Amino acid sequence: MLVVDDLHASIGGTEILHGLSLEIGDGEIHAVMGPNGSGKSTLAHVLAGRDPYQVTAGRVLYDGADLLAMTPEERAAAGVFLGFQHPVEIPGVPTMYFLRTALNALRRARHHEELGPVEFLALVDAKRRLVDMDRSLLDRAVNDGFSGGERKRNEILQMLVLEPRLAVLDETDSGLDIDALRVVAAGVRSLRAPHRSAVVITHHRRLLDHLVPDQVHVLAGGRIVRSGGADLAAELEAHGYAGVHEPGAEPHPVSTATAR
Amino acid sequence: MSTARAEVAELAGREYAYGFSTDLDTDFAPRGLSEEVIALISAKKGEPDWLCDWRLGAYRHWRTLTEPSWQNVTYPPIAYDDIIYYAAPKKKAAPSSLDEVDPEVRAMFDKLGISLAEQERLSGVAVDAVVDSVSVATTFQARLAEAGVIFCSFSQAVRDHPDLVRAYLGSVVPFRDNFFAALNSAVFTDGSFCYVPKGVRCPMELSTYFRINAAGTGQFERTLIVAEEGASVSYLEGCTAPMRDEHQLHAAVVELVAMDDATIKYSTVQNWYPGDAEGRGGVYNFVTKRGRAAGARSKISWTQVETGSAITWKYPGVVLQGDGSVGEFYSVAVSAGHQQADTGTKMIHIGKDTRSTIVSKAISTGHGQNTYRGLVKMLRSAEGARNHTRCDSLLIGGDCGAHTFPYVEVKHPTAQVEHEATTSKVSDDQLFYARQRGISEEEATSMIVNGFCREVFRELPMEFAVEAQRLLSVSLEGAVG
Secondary structure (H helix, E strand, O other): OEEEEEEEEEEOOEEEEEEEEEEEOOOOEEEEEOOOOOOHHHHHHHHHOOOOEEEEEEEEEEOOEEHHHOOHHHHHHOOEEEEOOOOOOEEEEEHHHHHHHHHHHHHHHOOOOOOOHHHHHHHHHHHHHHOOOOHHHHHOEEOOOOOHHHHHHHHHHHHHHHOOOEEEEEOOOOOOOHHHHHHHHHHHHHHOOOOOEEEEEEOOHHHHHHHOOOEEEEEEOOEEEEEEOOHHHHHHHHHOHHHOOOOOOOOOOOOHHHOO | OOHHHHHHHHHHHHHHHHHHOOOHHHOEOOOOOOHHHHHHHHHHOOOOHHHHHHHHHHHHHHHOOOOOOOOOOOOOOOOHHHOOOOEOOOOOOOOOOHHHOOHHHHHHHHHHOOOHHHHHHHOOOOHHHHHHHHHHHHHHHHHHHHHOOEEEEHHHHHHHOHHHHHHHOOOOOOOOOOHHHHHHHHHOOEEEEEEEOOOOEOOOOEEEOHHHOOOOOHHHEEEEEEEOOOOEEEEEEEEOOOOOOOOOEEOOEEEEEEOOOOEEEEEEEEOOOOOOOOOOOOOEEEEEEEEEEOOOOOEEEEEEEEOOOOEEEEOOEEEEOOOOOEEEEEEEEEEOOOOEEEEEEEEEEOOOOOEEEEEEEEEEEOOOEEEEEEEEEEOOOOOOOEEEEEEEEEEEOOOOEEEEEEEEEEOOOOOEEEEEEEEEEOOHHHHHHHHHOOOOHHHHHHHHHHHHHHHHHOOOOHHHHHHHHHHHHHHOOOOOO
């Protein structure tokens, strides 16, 4: 589904990603772990098309198409979803309205009929139960005055409503208590399907224990330095990132090619 | 009768013979302003002596004034001698079919969702459509008359209800009020008049759209609304069509009077031509609007959505005279392109336990400059008076500006005044967030801006709120990106 090939990306003239390669097959969940500043969020933003990040070399193919040539909204319409690390407040715009506008924009782009308010309400009501989100939050403005946990639940709710083909979750688990973490994990698992994939960016093993990813990648210094199965996360937690990548050492061979 | 007036009557007669009635095309007063021109206008309209004298008084006063310069806007000097103060609709200028209307104007109509019939009416096309609208107006008038409500053009009111006009004209905005009020009082050509008798709730929303039909006559209109004891009326003033005239001066005066327990709600959606992308042309909208909440427990509420004009300069205010009277001001002002807006309100608290609420939402984009200027004054008599003011500014892009000048004067120790102000930006983060969810940049901007204005739009009558939202989207088109 997704092929990232020798990706170089910079922001403000500083290169953050130095030749990142990654391949994700249909129906797979991949975890990307790594220390602060290793380029995890940059990867997420480049995949979603955030402006100030500049791709200087490499390519990204999404279902064979050039993802980098698409605008953010075209990527969304193609099924790419980014769960934000820091979800943005939009004062005055009710969450419900925002979400319906988004869903209908996607449906329009895909030549589906728009959903009316009644059908939409039923849809959202079912989904919000899955993430244990209070109905009253949906009437409030987008993330306006939401707690950290409420914002993250809101991200997962949006993901469930928009049903992306490729979800990129950027540290959705950071700052969450155990209960909230379970909710997030349950949300991601409920979307699991042969035609959907996810990239889960995280600092912690906790979320991965709930998700059981097909692959775990270690990102350091702007490159994938090691890949492995779900047990790699446990190893990382025991020994830290220093164990997998010493500065100056050659990175481990990228093994994603086997993960189809 | 003054000698000037006598001379003018003669002059008027002569002019009339040579130009006025024979050819509609040349139905205009000579360029510039003089006592002769004013008396000519008055004579043309067949006005009584007292009104002509009132106009002349205003003119003489105006001549002693200098144009104010304290407002936070800049524009080249206005050549008052170069303006034609009376001009009837020019038939020749009117297009004979919609195909002849400027395509840009047509596109704007389409975006606003104005029906074809309405488009024709607004562009001053098709005589039929005009006749249509006249008959519609007549139907309304019959229904209003049944309820005892008088709603007609100002000129008709002067003819049919001179005592009412005389009693209230200038009672809220005297011609000595300011430079433009004096000018308007001297030369106003028409406008609307509404009188709601005691205890009557006006059975329908009243609106004036007619003023935009005739390009040449709209600049100096005058509106007077009187609600007697226990009466209520909701009045809409709409200009949903862009005017294409170059730097037109629009100096209107609106006066509202509310007696005991009466309510007047006055809503404006203003979309005069704002000028082109380089800031050429556009309307100077210098308007004086004021309400007098004269009676106990009376209420006057202003709601305005200002998206047009090169320069908007106005402060719809309320004089809270009756005990327990209420004044409200809800405003959305947009300045895009090179537009400048210096707008706000004046709440003058005189009576006991008077209350006022001010909610101002200013949106600036492009090179737009938006100023909120508001006066809250609690006089010595205003025991227990309260005011709450909220001023929010929204900036889109880096070349625009927002300014807030609140003036507060409190002379009674029990009076309370609260002022809140915020400035925010439509951020790239917000836009990206929405776009990542599949919402286009344009739709996202419009959604964010509408969210910002929600509190004010809520105050507008339903259809007007929808129109205002559309208008906002159109005004902000291309504001980002």
